[in-house]
Amino acid sequence: MNGPLSGYRVADFTWVWAGPSCTMQLAHMGAEVIRMESMRRPCLLRALPPWPDAQPGLNRSGYFNQYNQGKRSILLDISKPEAAEIAKRLVAISDIAVENFAGGVIDRLGLGYDELKKVKQDIIMISMSGYGQTGPDAGFVSYGPAQVPLSGLSSLTGYAGWPPMHVGMSYGDPNAGMHAAFAILSALFHRERTGEGQYIDMSQWESSLAVVAEGLMDQAFNGTQPPRMGNRIQYMAPHGIYHCAGEDRWVSIAVLTDEEWQAFCGAIGQPELASDARFATLADRKANEDELDAIVEAWTSELDRFEVRDRLQAVGVAAFPPMTNKDLAEDPHLNERGFFAEKEHPEVGVRKHAGIPWKMSETPCRVWRAAPTIGQDNEYVYGELLGMSPAEIADLTEREIIH
Amino acid sequence: MGNGALSGLTVVELSRRFAASYTGKLMADLGAEVIKVEPPTGDPVRGMPPFAGGEPHPEKSGTFLYLNCNKQGVALDITTAAGRDVLDRLLATADVLVHDYASVDAGSAGITWERVHDVNPRLILTSLTPFGLSGPYRDFNAYDLTVASAGGWTTVNGQPGAPEMPPLRAFGHQAAYQAGVNAAVATMGAVVWRLKSGRGQHVEVSAQECIASILELTYVTWPYMGVEVVRYGQRPLHPIDFFECKDGWIFVLCLEEKQWRSFVEMMGNPEWAEWDVFDNAFVRASNWDVLKPFIAEFVADWTVDDLYRAAQAKRIPFAPVSTMADLIDSPHLKARGFFAEIAHPEAGAAMYPGAPYKLSGTPWELRTPAPTLGQHSSLVLGERLGMSVDEIESLRSSGVIA
Numbered sequence: 001m002n003g004p005l006s007g008y009r010v011a012d013f014t015w016v017w018a019g020p021s022c023t024m025q026l027a028h029m030g031a032e033v034i035r036m037e038s039m040r041r042p043c044l045l046r047a048l049p050p051w052p053d054a055q056p057g058l059n060r061s062g063y064f065n066q067y068n069q070g071k072r073s074i075l076l077d078i079s080k081p082e083a084a085e086i087a088k089r090l091v092a093i094s095d096i097a098v099e100n101f102a103g104g105v106i107d108r109l110g111l112g113y114d115e116l117k118k119v120k121q122d123i124i125m126i127s128m129s130g131y132g133q134t135g136p137d138a139g140f141v142s143y144g145p146a147q148v149p150l151s152g153l154s155s156l157t158g159y160a161g162w163p164p165m166h167v168g169m170s171y172g173d174p175n176a177g178m179h180a181a182f183a184i185l186s187a188l189f190h191r192e193r194t195g196e197g198q199y200i201d202m203s204q205w206e207s208s209l210a211v212v213a214e215g216l217m218d219q220a221f222n223g224t225q226p227p228r229m230g231n232r233i234q235y236m237a238p239h240g241i242y243h244c245a246g247e248d249r250w251v252s253i254a255v256l257t258d259e260e261w262q263a264f265c266g267a268i269g270q271p272e273l274a275s276d277a278r279f280a281t282l283a284d285r286k287a288n289e290d291e292l293d294a295i296v297e298a299w300t301s302e303l304d305r306f307e308v309r310d311r312l313q314a315v316g317v318a319a320f321p322p323m324t325n326k327d328l329a330e331d332p333h334l335n336e337r338g339f340f341a342e343k344e345h346p347e348v349g350v351r352k353h354a355g356i357p358w359k360m361s362e363t364p365c366r367v368w369r370a371a372p373t374i375g376q377d378n379e380y381v382y383g384e385l386l387g388m389s390p391a392e393i394a395d396l397t398e399r400e401i402i403h
Numbered sequence: 404m405g406n407g408a409l410s411g412l413t414v415v416e417l418s419r420r421f422a423a424s425y426t427g428k429l430m431a432d433l434g435a436e437v438i439k440v441e442p443p444t445g446d447p448v449r450g451m452p453p454f455a456g457g458e459p460h461p462e463k464s465g466t467f468l469y470l471n472c473n474k475q476g477v478a479l480d481i482t483t484a485a486g487r488d489v490l491d492r493l494l495a496t497a498d499v500l501v502h503d504y505a506s507v508d509a510g511s512a513g514i515t516w517e518r519v520h521d522v523n524p525r526l527i528l529t530s531l532t533p534f535g536l537s538g539p540y541r542d543f544n545a546y547d548l549t550v551a552s553a554g555g556w557t558t559v560n561g562q563p564g565a566p567e568m569p570p571l572r573a574f575g576h577q578a579a580y581q582a583g584v585n586a587a588v589a590t591m592g593a594v595v596w597r598l599k600s601g602r603g604q605h606v607e608v609s610a611q612e613c614i615a616s617i618l619e620l621t622y623v624t625w626p627y628m629g630v631e632v633v634r635y636g637q638r639p640l641h642p643i644d645f646f647e648c649k650d651g652w653i654f655v656l657c658l659e660e661k662q663w664r665s666f667v668e669m670m671g672n673p674e675w676a677e678w679d680v681f682d683n684a685f686v687r688a689s690n691w692d693v694l695k696p697f698i699a700e701f702v703a704d705w706t707v708d709d710l711y712r713a714a715q716a717k718r719i720p721f722a723p724v725s726t727m728a729d730l731i732d733s734p735h736l737k738a739r740g741f742f743a744e745i746a747h748p749e750a751g752a753a754m755y756p757g758a759p760y761k762l763s764g765t766p767w768e769l770r771t772p773a774p775t776l777g778q779h780s781s782l783v784l785g786e787r788l789g790m791s792v793d794e795i796e797s798l799r800s801s802g803v804i805a
Contacts (some may be wrong), residue, residue: 004596004751021617029592044658049639050620050627062623092462126760130720135738140715145643146722149654154645154724156574159562164645164652164724167573168560174617178584179429183760185591186408186433190765192598193411198764206741207759209730211580217465219455219727220742220753226453226727231548231557231572233552234452239548241569250570260544317543322558322570325625325632327614333538339612357612357787358589359535361516398731 003030004363008188011087011094012036012071013078013111015043017144017170018204019100019129019179020067026096026184027070028365030083032379034094035068035376036087038077039403046374052348059347060373062151066353069341073372074381075402083401084110089386095191096126096184098330100176100204101137103129117371122197128180132203142204147172151208156215158228165228175211176204237285238264241322242297244305251300251308254318261285263315268299281373327353341367378402407434408765412594414788415440415490416497417481417514419447421547421576422531422610423503424470425583426590430499431473432758432767438493438783439474440481443805444473445776455750461776462749466576468773469755472745476774477617477783478805481512485803491522491649492788498597499590501529503582505544506536516605526603527593532585535609545610550578553701554614559632581617582610640684641691642666645724646702652724653707657768665717747772776805 005026012023012035020035020043027033037043045064052060059065077083088111097116099106106112113125127133130142147155148171149164158165183200191197209216218226231240231252241252255261258281265274273279273295276343278288280326285292300308305321312319317324321327328334329352341355356365382402396402405411412435416427424439424446431437439446448467455463477493480486490513494500502514509515509530519528530536533545534553543549551557556578557570586608593604616624620639621632638644642663657663660683666678675681675697680690687694701766702710707723714721723729731742731754742754750772756765784790784804798804 004592017619017781025588030590048620050624050630052627056627062627063620066620066623121493131735132739132761135735137715137735141718141720142722143656143658143720145658146654146656146720149652150722151725152725152727152730153574154652154654155726157560157571159568159571162562163647165560165562165571166645167577168556168558169617169619169621171577171617174413175581175584178588179759182429182584182587182591183433183762185588185595186430187762187765189412189591189595189598190408192595196764198762200760200762202760203739206736206739206757209741209756210737210759212575213469213756214453214466214575216730216756217469217753219731220755221455221463221465221750222453222457223728226574228574231569233548235450236546241548241552241571242654243569248566248572252548252557254546254548256546294441297419313543316544318546318549320543320545320549320553322552323555324558325555325618325622328555328622329625332578333534333540334615336610337535337538337609337612339609339615344461348627354616354618354622355612357585357616358606358608360589360593360604360606362600362602363593365592390419 002027002363003365004360006030008096010034010093011091013097013099013106014376016045017019017067018176019098021174022128022180023071023098024067024069025178025181028367030365033071033073034090034377035073035372036076036078037073038075040077040079042111042374057347062351065345065348065351068371069353069367071368071372072381073374073379074378075375076252077238077400077403078109078111080401081110086401087111088116088119090381091116091123094120094123096124096188098126098128098180098184100128102141103131103133112327117197122191122195124184124191124197126180126184126200126202128176128202128204130204132206133201144170144173147204147208150205152212152215153208156212156226156228159230162228172204172208176202179207232289237282237289238292238296239308240293240296242300244300244308244321245303249305249321251305251319251321253296253312260317264312264317267311267315267317272395341365343370343391345370346373405434406765407620407768409433409435411424412436413438413497415493415497417500417502417504420503421448421470421579422582422586423501424448425580426501426529426531426586427474428470428472429584429587432769434765437474438477439471439774440477440479441776442488443478443802444481449776455753460749468747471773472755472769474774474781475779476777477780478777479780480803483803485798485801487513488786489784489798489803494519494522494526496787497526498521499527499529499594501531501586501590503531505542506532506543507694520603524603525597527597527600528603529586529590529605529606529608531582531608531610533610535612536607547576547578548572550610550614553611554578555618555622556614578610578614579611582608585613589610616626625651636686641688641694642698644695646699648668648702648705648707648710651707653710654722654724655701655702656720656722658720662719665719666714669713669717673697743769745769745772749775780804
């Protein structure tokens with residue numbers, strides 16, 4: 001493994017998506033991430049599609065395999081006290097511990113911060129539950145999809161005059177995961193300078209609120225809730241997603257400045273629009289936005305979505321089609337940049353996974369291995385890292401501790 | 404040195420597209436000294452709503468005020484030779500430079516790896532652009548809607564059953580936030596590595612890739628099943644949907660089978676719940692049109708809060724569709740001290756969104772409000788760079804600083 005975190009180890013108690021998305025960032029940077037999983041309650045993502053040939057299987061889920069790239073996996077049923085003791089042995093040789101159970105659960109398992117600190121004095125531990133570890137609702141259960149409405153993002157997102165909407169994915173999860181990774185690395189920087197570990201209480205709800213600030217600040221200052229406006233925004237016009245030629249084909253167009261507006265008018269072959277009093281300034285364009293959007297869509301709907309993009313980008317106007325998964329996988333730009341990670345996996349073969357969204361000049365980051373099959377690294381972790389004998393491992397397996 | 408996790412770390416921020424401002428904010432709130440360098444005309448975000456009081460004003464943009472707490476503000480024209488000289492002197496004292504300038508603009512302003520590395524070999528340069536610094540789209544123009552579309556997000560959002568309606572953006576500037584937090588993560592990786600190596604490096608973040616890598620299960624349905632995602636997002640299991648209560652909306656969610664069983668029990672074990680077509684989460688998804696009215700009928704008799712709490716008491720992960728007012732008034736968030744009051748000289752006092760995480764040893768904190776334009780120009784040039792009052796005034800009168 002390489003990357004800036006090479007040499008650090010992470011005891012990974014996480015499951016579903018929020019926690020695993022956090023620890024994957026650490027794996028991306030070269031940390032050795034060891035996920036503890038159990039057959040008693042396998043990670044929910046292992047049970048979700050997509051699966052090759054639509055055939056389910058614990059190791060076949062694309063959802064799991066996408067967000068667990070570059071990690072190791074061991075079987076350990078931490079609901080059993082003896083297993084919790086083994087987990088502590090792993091913590092004792094780790095730098096970071098991450099968990100995302102509902103508030104209070106990790107303490108009941110005997111693996112709270114106070115316990116972990118006893119075996120690794122400078123451990124950095126983060127809990128990333130839905131509601132945080134304190135407060136009247138700390139014990140509530142939450143998953144990423146629920147964070148979208150809970151954080152208010154749903155009440156702000158949607159077409160004008162329509163009901164609140166989701167945002168199309170379980171956004172609370174990756175958002176929490178990235179914020180957690182930042183908090184961990186900040187704590188690691190502190191530890192390297194002072195020798196002090198610490199505990200981080202993270203609430204997925206609160207990290208979701210951190211990205212809803214445009215709505216919260218309106219409420220805080222003005223006591224108003226911004227209305228749902230579809231794709232429109234107060235400070236840009238045109239600003240929308242417009243029909244293109246073909247079924248369900250669209251393009252996004254966003255114009256901020258008057259210069260961009262003039263360039264846009266030229267590109268669509270209607271330079272006279274630029275001096276049309278209905279559209280000359282942002283205020284004019286906002287006042288006549290329905291008319292404006294009709295003109296834009298009359299032009300886009302005759303054209304291929306990528307042609308619209310290229311014609312507008314050629315004159316400096318921000319335009320891009322909403323990409324489908326197929327579009328992304330085949331995108332010449334992403335492929336040329338080497339964005340995709342394609343590592344051999346024992347059960348699903350080579351699949352084109354989304355890779356690492358950053359590049360580093362001195363410590364290149366790469367996905368070194370596909371997501372683990374469940375328990376793939378039992379031998380390495382129990383044998384090599386924890387020094388257990390094969391007989392000991394067999395006994396623990398027999399008694400469903402390693403299970 | 405203060406008591407934040409990043410105390411002692413100096414970050415210079417050049418931002419005009421939200422994203423690098425969020426990176427700077429994340430670092431400033433954990434104690435880094437962040438010097439925000441704006442052009443004398445100000446960060447364009449100063450012109451973006453919501454405004455305190457409703458009327459546009461460069462010191463009253465709620466978004467700007469939120470993103471720039473805890474920072475020092477320098478107004479400096481880095482397109483002039485004198486301005487660039489000041490920037491270089493700043494960079495010589497800094498640990499990190501984070502920017503979200505388009506690569507062509509960064510190049511003409513001298514913000515290139517070759518040049519800044521020459522000025523300070525220990526400096527970490529984080530370049531945050533819509534499409535990265537290489538590849539055919541590197542010079543494409545993009546705003547938040549553009550990146551959310553190019554990354555594949557808007558495709559999976561939209562109202563089911565309404566194909567005439569367009570794919571939809573999420574509220575706010577979510578692509579910028581994701582790019583900003585990714586940049587913060589990658590930057591901290593470089594900061595940690597520098598402790599051992601003593602060397603800076605160039606971190607390059609593509610906002611498009613930040614979105615393309617968080618598309619839940621929708622992206623992988625292509626490489627795993629050869630299925631192109633539907634525009635409205637596929638829900639492989641149900642219930643995951645909005646329902647209307649007596650007094651507002653609630654989000655009904657049962658991810659695990661035991662949660663569904665508990666919900667059925669809550670509904671009084673109706674006969675329909677035993678039908679084969681609702682037997683598991685996947686068939687419930689296939690038959691969602693049939694199931695939805697049954698649930699709607701049950702939900703309609705409840706208030707949001709009663710149903711939310713009754714479900715949570717059975718460990719079913721329902722959530723209210725919070726309004727902004729609900730959030731500011733939330734007893735749980737109040738008990739955790741989430742919102743933090745900050746007074747700003749022009750915009751006044753307000754409750755700002757607070758800590759996304761609580762670090763036990765090195766607290767997250769809001770110390771100072773966002774800087775007014777050029778508020779710390781003299782301070783930073785004088786105290787940090789040791790420039791004389793005359794030098795500073797000369798730069799001011801020639802318009803290099805404000």
